[in-house]
Each structure stands twice: as C-alpha cells, then as structure tokens.
Amino acid sequence: MLRIPGHGHREPDDIVIGPLDLSARVDDALAVQAVAFGLGADEVAVRRQIVLRHMTHPGARALGATTADGRLAGFVYGMPNDRTHWWSTVVEPYLRAQGLDFWLDHAFVITELHVHPRYQNRGVGRSLITAITDTATEPRSILSAIDTESPARGLYRSLGYEDLARRVLFPSAPKPYAVMGAPLPLLRRQPGH
Template sequence: MSIEIVTLTTEAELIPFQEQLRQVYYRAFSLPPHNESLADAQHFVSRQIVHHSKNEHFRFCIARSLETGTLLGFIYGHTTKKGLWWHDQVAPYLSEAQYQQWFSNGYEIVTFGVDPAAQRQGIGGMLHDTILYGLPHRTAILSTQHENLPARRFYQKRGWQIILHDFYFSGNPLPYVILGRAL
C-alpha cells in the first residue's frame, strides 16, 4: 500500500476530511484503554480541532492511501503556552528546571491516532516524523495513558523520555505519563 502524508495548517483545509477523521478517531479510540464513544469522536472533529487550529504553529498531518484516498491516521499539535488546557494542567507539577527544559519552547502533540486496521505498517512513524520535522521548537511534549504500553514503546523507540509518572488530569481517574523529546 502506498501512503501519502499531508500536512494541513488551517481549519479550512480540514473540512474535506471531517467525516473520515471522525471514523478513524472512533476506530482508534473506542478500544481499550481509551473507550471513547461516537459522541467523543464527533466532539473531536467539530470542536476540538477548530479550537486548536487557532494556536501558534498548528499542524495537522494525515496519512491516506494513495490507491483509495482512505484516511488511515492523523496527528496534530501546536506550540504549548500558558492559558491552554493541557499546558495549565501539567505545568504546576514540573520543577522550574523541568519547565524551562520542556515547556519554555515546546511543541505539544495533542492527539495521535492510526486506524487499528492500518497499524504496524509504519504509518504512525511517518506521521510522527512529519509533524516534528522542521519545527522551530527545542522540545516536543505529550501525554499518553500509563497503561497504554504499545504507545509508550512506540515513543520510547523514537527518543521520548518520561518527565512525569502517574499524572492525573482533572476529572479523569486514569493515570498518564508525560513524555518529552528533544528536537
């Protein structure tokens, strides 16, 4: 299968892909450990992406089959800064040295998913490498569920390191790890 990675930088560029994004998000995140619903997938497409597309250095990368045009995966992020939910949840738990190292010039990976039927074909690696390529940031940061061992192994192979163990986001009873990577 031939794969194309496309980088989108505006909300308008995302519009043609909204339905396929909803479907891929649901297939990728409805399974354990995420257990997301169809309503969560719709929220992701209709509200969350729109919100984040207005942030500095917003990038949304999609992977699609060249043969069929089918969307297979996505990743998106932006510059992290005070006033953004994820940043403001995590930053108070970092030492001043950690904050300066990881957040003072950091790129936040917000959401990353590959359709389960397309996993283990290198698509996640292509998406990961594309979104980080050429960024003007010193570091990249993200979170993943503590129990999501496949994701943690994926990130570890790509040079990510754990910044915080057993982190709990407000309103979420599941533990996460906060990861960082030098760019």
C-alpha cells in the same frame, strides 16, 4: 510527501503522508480516533469542537496518512506550546514537582496521533510524528499518553521521548497519563533495526 508501501493484497497499496486540512476533514480524523482510541459518539462530539478550536491556534498544523483511494488511515496534529493552553495548565504542576516545567517552554506539542488499527504496525505513526516534528522550529517536543506500557509508549521511547511526569490526572479522563518529552529532531531507526 512520504509513501509507505502497502503490505501485499490486504489493503490498497501505498499510504501517503502529507499535509492535512484537519478542519475540513475533522469528521474523518475523529472516525479514525474513535476506532483507535475507543471513543463513543458523545466523546467524539466534544473532541470535534476541541480540534476545530485547536486548529485556530498560531502554528497549529496537521498531517494525514491517506490510502490510495483517499481514506484517512491516520493523522497527527500539534502546535507550539503555550502555557495558557488548557493541557499545559493541567500538566504544569506535575512537571514543576519534578523540576521539569521548563519543558513547557519552546516546545512543540503533539496534541493527537492516531492510526486506524487496520494500518498499525506499518510505520504510519512513526512517519506521521517524525514528519510533523521535522517542521518544528522548537528545540523539543512534548506529549501525553495513557500511563501504561503500550505500543504507543514504545514508539515514543524509540523516537527519544522520555517520561517527564507520570500518573498525571486530566479532569474527566478515567486513566492516568504520562507526559513525555524529546529533543528535536527525533531519533531515527538505525539500518537493520
């Protein structure tokens, strides 16, 4: 368990990072994702089935960021990559075109990472992703993020993720994505930074 101190009287004090039974709290997690990512009810319903299916994969695990009163402030989940998984089959041609498809082997995929906007910019996302990748036995991590210069992309870069492929198009996704990869363990901030 990791505690992130609260910021004054704005919110309940500490946020605790720890194991999350994502199957049991899928609706809480998707409520966070819906606010953080701007999802509608139809998208949430589709993603609910995807999350529940993902959590049956070998090695899939999740962490949550929970407030003092038990609310989910953020979550992350991932699993060892398998080239037969849908995500991997979509990104593989883009990585192969760059000569980087080896990143799909022996990699831990960050499937989703979302923090409720009320709790962003407090180190919650950084704590979630470093905690989950610290438990990975794979030598590297990969993920996809919307291909814009966003706070999320900045966070990933600060952890050592680099762009492996850009302008990756997922079926039904309105915006292109970037696939990013980093050696594990992820970089840590130096004191004073």
